[in-house]
Amino acid sequence: MLIIIVVYGGMLTLSFLQIRKNYQLDDIEPYEELLQSENTKPVSILVPAYNESVGIYGSIRSLLSIEYPEYEIIIINDGSTDDTLEKLITRFKLVKINRVIRKQLDTKEIKGIYQSTLYPHLIVLDKENGGKADALNAGINCSRYPYFCSLDGDSIIERNAFLKVLKPIIESDDEIIASGGSVRIANGCTIQSGEVISIGLSNKPIVIMQVIEYLRAFLTGRVGLSQNNLLLIVSGAFGVFSKRWVIEAGGYAHTVGEDMELVVRLHRMVKEKRLNKKIVYVPDPVCWTEAPDSIKYLRRQRKRWHRGLFDSLWKHRKLMFNPKYGSIGFVSMPYFFFIEFLGPLIELIGYILLIVAVFTGSIHFEYALLFFLLSLIYGSIYSMSAVLLEEWSMERYPKVRHFVILFLVSLTETLWYRPLTVVWRVEGMIEMLFGKRGWGEMVRKGVSND
Amino acid sequence: MIEISLAALFIVFIALLFLLVSIFFYLFVKKYFNNQTRMEIFQLKEDYQLDMFHYLQTGNGEWLNSSLNQEQLIALMELLTEYSNVLDGPVVEDRIREFADKYLTSFIKKELKKGRWSLRMNALYAIEGLYMKQLIPSVHALYKKRRTTIAEKSQIVKLLARFHDPQVPQYLKDIHEDLSNFSLLSIVSNLEEKTLDELIENFNELSKKLQYVVIDTIGKKQLTHHHMLLHRLLSEDDEELRIRSLKAYANSGLPIDTNLLAAFFESDNWQVRMMAAKVTGVERIERFKLQLIYLLSDREYIVRSEAAKSILRFRDGEGILTMVVDQTKDLFAKDMAIEWLEKERNNHSY
Incomplete structure (x- = not known):
């Protein structure tokens, strides 16, 4: 318990210092030059799509209006069984083209390549179903530019997010090989034609709770870890990678959490080849995504995440406490294994023991109650600090009312949300033991009005 | 024992509660006033x-008070x-x-x-x-x-360069190792032509990093009066210098010595071959058309692509690529030719 408090507290402090430094920095001027310069490196945006018919149009529309000097959008239709491809063909007036694909990574067969006659930099790859990792690898093969960004088909990106996420890469002369931005929850926001018109909060506590969770994870954990090049996740919803180094590392692997696995592999490669390369996280660029708004789908998501986490850790278990891998081996890997992966199990055992103890009377009631209140307050302080960081860095939630709701809901976390996620994650562990694989389905409602 | 711990725990609880409430009120008040402001x-x-x-x-401008x-x-x-x-x-x-x-x-x-x-x-x-x-x-x-910090210094030198301040070359020499190529390029291309000429006069004394940026700037700003420098650099031992000067030729369209260019098509470095193809296309050098056709079968994808693009710059470019499609046995060359012919017909340079 104490270790967890110290670790989280440490990360929070690092994040505070970093974010405070940038607080109130002008939102436009630092990026003007990147936007106008012909030396800004072009980027390929890869959007894997499997049965994304509902959300894909809005998502692509948001990509067509981003502020970036030169980019291409490659949508990879990964053998969808719905009308994703047909919708793209009619909406963007696609025509079939001949294009040479540089096969640097192995993928399932490409059935056809299409180009939009309205937007020449919009390309659609139609391929046989091979999973998200396979789709992304196909996208990498087809891409023209030195950097690529993987983006989920159901997310909406803010217009200047690419400038912000690529700034550190460009200014580091390629020393930074991957850079991730923040992901926020779109439920409750008004989105039209792929642009966030007004930011709001959903009225479902389960979604608000996830908003707080995202704020916390992104603002505290990742800024703290990024500072010391310990970052193990560049979010699957929004991250930019150097193509050369991803290919060198072997591209995406077929696993549940392919985004995290790739980042761990990049870290591993950096250490093994003794390269002077970094992976960073930039809190400000924001990508909005649809969060599950029912217990059923949230449970599936969390179980999947937990299996994904274990997959990555297991694949790279060699790194754990291996002096060759330095801080990744001694800090990041143990952190993700003991705190993120095993934590829920220990917590669940704690809950069970507590309940048993209350019934058998072997526990001092006041003592238990006080401990409970303490954990409640501690969790809340952590969430509130994340809200404070949000205020200092981005101020995305404009109204005082939003902030009061976030606070009140965060107070209830320990009572229901936390135990639920703990149980789901332990369920994920159990499923993993019995070898369950695959994604589990999530029904998309689509975040944008067409 | 439990009594003492309970008291201690209670104090911790109160302290944390106080902290939480303080953060809440701080944020609440701050948000309110920030919004007002x-x-x-x-x-x-x-x-x-x-x-x-x-x-x-x-x-x-007489519409404002002074205070x-x-x-x-x-x-x-x-x-x-x-x-x-x-x-x-x-x-x-x-x-x-x-x-x-x-x-x-x-x-x-x-x-x-x-x-x-x-x-x-x-x-x-x-x-x-x-x-x-x-x-x-x-x-x-x-x-x-x-x-x-270095980010501030970088911004300072950038703005001083824009204001043509005489201190800039000295500052550049002092901190250029800490600056990114992107920042350096932006600073150097903002220098007054006179200052840039002075920098180029002492080209050999500059660090490699600055030399590369200066060559890029010559190409981008098409500073044709420095063609002798580019010419000299084509014979340098440092391969990066040769690549950069080829790039400067491609960007500026300055006529290149074709005898020197000839050797680059055979280079082991694909970047050199690609640049040679690019310069040939930009300057439409008839003499090297055959080499471009040959490069359509290069082992590097990017070289093949650049060769096809360069062939299309010639008046008879479409004819050449059509001929390649009909006659070649190399599938890589054929695919590339088909792709670029299609781009030409659809008017897409991308």
Whole structure:
């Protein structure tokens, strides 16, 4: 318990210092030059799509209006069984083209390549179903530019997010090989034609709770870890990678959490080849995504995440406490294994023991109650600090009312949300033991009005 | 024992509760007042907008009191910066500078001395955006301070280069190893031609990093009077220098010595072969058409692609690629030729 408090507290402090430094920095001027310069490196945006018919149009529309000097959008239709491809063909007036694909990574067969006659930099790859990792690898093969960004088909990106996420890469002369931005929850926001018109909060506590969770994870954990090049996740919803180094590392692997696995592999490669390369996280660029708004789908998501986490850790278990891998081996890997992966199990055992103890009377009631209140307050302080960081860095939630709701809901976390996620994650562990694989389905409602 | 622990725990609980409530109220009050201030600034900008536009058009600036509060200053600065981003021309620039000098000088001077990094950076952006040459001495002073970060120094040198300050070459030499290529390129391409010429005169004394940037700038700005330097660099031992000068030829369209170019098609380095193909296309050198066809079968994808693109620059380019499609047995060359012919027909350079 104490270790967890110290670790989280440490990360929070690092994040505070970093974010405070940038607080109130002008939102436009630092990026003007990147936007106008012909030396800004072009980027390929890869959007894997499997049965994304509902959300894909809005998502692509948001990509067509981003502020970036030169980019291409490659949508990879990964053998969808719905009308994703047909919708793209009619909406963007696609025509079939001949294009040479540089096969640097192995993928399932490409059935056809299409180009939009309205937007020449919009390309659609139609391929046989091979999973998200396979789709992304196909996208990498087809891409023209030195950097690529993987983006989920159901997310909406803010217009200047690419400038912000690529700034550190460009200014580091390629020393930074991957850079991730923040992901926020779109439920409750008004989105039209792929642009966030007004930011709001959903009225479902389960979604608000996830908003707080995202704020916390992104603002505290990742800024703290990024500072010391310990970052193990560049979010699957929004991250930019150097193509050369991803290919060198072997591209995406077929696993549940392919985004995290790739980042761990990049870290591993950096250490093994003794390269002077970094992976960073930039809190400000924001990508909005649809969060599950029912217990059923949230449970599936969390179980999947937990299996994904274990997959990555297991694949790279060699790194754990291996002096060759330095801080990744001694800090990041143990952190993700003991705190993120095993934590829920220990917590669940704690809950069970507590309940048993209350019934058998072997526990001092006041003592238990006080401990409970303490954990409640501690969790809340952590969430509130994340809200404070949000205020200092981005101020995305404009109204005082939003902030009061976030606070009140965060107070209830320990009572229901936390135990639920703990149980789901332990369920994920159990499923993993019995070898369950695959994604589990999530029904998309689509975040944008067409 | 439990009694004592309970008391201790209770104290911790109260302390944490106090901390939580304090954070909550701090955020609550701060958010409320921030929103109020932002609204006030927004309103002020609305109020000033027409008068400001009128001033920038006619030069009539007698619509403001001389004593302005913090919010008014911020509103004016934001408004002026927004106009400066969309309006161009020497007269407007002069008016923006005059206005900023008159009303914003002391405000921005104070901001330059702030403890927080982001505020100092904002001030530097404002000085550049509002052409406030009057503040150059303060900028030099900031550069010389010990706590000034490299990001600030980079921004300072950039804006000084834009204002043609004579200190820039020295600053460049001092800190260029810490700057990214992107920043260096932006600084060097903003130098006055005279200053750049001086830098190029001492080319051999520059570090490799600066040499590369200088060559890129010659190409980008098409500084044709430095063609002798580019010519000399084509025979340098350092391969990167040769690649950069080929790139400068491709960017500037300067006529290249074809005898020197001939050897590059055989290079082991694909970047050299690609650049050779590019220069041949840009300058439409008939003599090397065959080499371009040969490069369509290169083992590197990018070289094949560049060769096809270059062939299309010739008047008979489409004919050549069609011939390749009909006759070649190399599937790589054929695919590439088909792709580029299709692009040409659809009028897509991408």
